[in-house]
Amino acid sequence: MLIRTFGIARSLATYHGIPGRQRRMRALYRQFLGPGDLAFDIGAHAGNRVRAWRGLGARVVAVEPQPDFVRLLRLFFDRDPEVTVVPAALGARPGTARLGISRATPTVSSMSETWRRTVADDAGFARVRWDESVPVPVTTLDELAATHGVPAFCKIDVEGFEADVLAGLTHPLPALSFEYLPAAHDAALAALDRVESLGRYVYRYSPVETMRWDPTAGGRWLDADELRALLDRRRPLGRSGDVYARAAPTAPGDDPGPS
Numbered sequence: 001m002l003i004r005t006f007g008i009a010r011s012l013a014t015y016h017g018i019p020g021r022q023r024r025m026r027a028l029y030r031q032f033l034g035p036g037d038l039a040f041d042i043g044a045h046a047g048n049r050v051r052a053w054r055g056l057g058a059r060v061v062a063v064e065p066q067p068d069f070v071r072l073l074r075l076f077f078d079r080d081p082e083v084t085v086v087p088a089a090l091g092a093r094p095g096t097a098r099l100g101i102s103r104a105t106p107t108v109s110s111m112s113e114t115w116r117r118t119v120a121d122d123a124g125f126a127r128v129r130w131d132e133s134v135p136v137p138v139t140t141l142d143e144l145a146a147t148h149g150v151p152a153f154c155k156i157d158v159e160g161f162e163a164d165v166l167a168g169l170t171h172p173l174p175a176l177s178f179e180y181l182p183a184a185h186d187a188a189l190a191a192l193d194r195v196e197s198l199g200r201y202v203y204r205y206s207p208v209e210t211m212r213w214d215p216t217a218g219g220r221w222l223d224a225d226e227l228r229a230l231l232d233r234r235r236p237l238g239r240s241g242d243v244y245a246r247a248a249p250t251a252p253g254d255d256p257g258p259s
Contacts, residue, residue: 021048104131142169185239
C-alpha cells in the first residue's frame with residue numbers, strides 16, 4: 001500500500017507540481033485545439049493534459065486503464081460534463097488484455113511485454129519493477145471515434161504500445177502525438193510507420209516534457225524521413241520526448257499550420 005501511495009504521489013508531483021508547465025502546455029496545444037474541439041488523451045494517467053486542454057476550452061475523452069488513476073481522474077473531473085473518463089486500454093482490436101503495473105513508478109506501466117523487456121536493460125529503468133498485473137478491457141480508436149466523434153487531436157502515450165493503438169485506427173486524424181523513448185527506438189519507428197500508412201503527415205519533435213519544439217529542425221515541419229533522421233540523432237542522448245503529427249499540406253507550398 002505504501003509503495004502504491006508513493007507511486008501515485010510521484011506522478012502527481014511530476015505532472016502537476018512543476019511551476020509553469022501548464023502555461024507552456026496550453027501554448028503548445030493551442031496550435032492543435034481551440035474552444036469546442038474534441039481531444040483524445042490515450043494514457044491520460046494523472047490528467048495534466050486533460051487539465052491543459054480544458055483550459056483551452058476543448059472537450060476531452062480521457063482513456064486510462066490503471067484503476068488507481070481512473071479513480072484519480074474521476075476525482076478531478078467527474079463534475080466536468082466536458083470530460084469523459086474511459087476506464088480501458090486501447091489496442092488493435094476490442095477484447096481484454098493484461099496490464100503490467102509498476103506500483104512505485106506507475107507512469108511506465110505497460111501492456112507491451114516486448115517493450116518492458118527492451119527498456120529493462122536501459123540504465124534509466126534499472127530500479128523499475130513491474131510488480132503487478134491486472135486484466136483490463138480493450139477498445140480501439142475506431143470505436144472511440146464512433147462513440148464520441150473524430151478528435152481534432154489525439155495524444156498517445158502508452159509505453160511501447162503506440163503502434164498497437166494505431167492499428168485500431170483505419171482513417172487519418174487531423175493531428176496526433178506519440179511518445180519517443182530512445183531505449184525503445186524501434187517501437188517509435190513502428191508507430192511512425194503506422195501513422196504514415198493512414199495518410200500524408202508532417203512532423204515535429206518536442207524533447208522530454210519541455211512543451212517546446214526541437215530547435216534543430218529549423219523551425220519547420222518535417223517529412224517522415226527527416227523525422228527518422230532527427231530521432232537517429234537524438235537517440236544517443238538517451239532522453240525521451242514526443243512526436244507530433246499533423247495532416248500534410250494538400251498542395252506544394254501550402255502552410256501546414258502554426259509552427
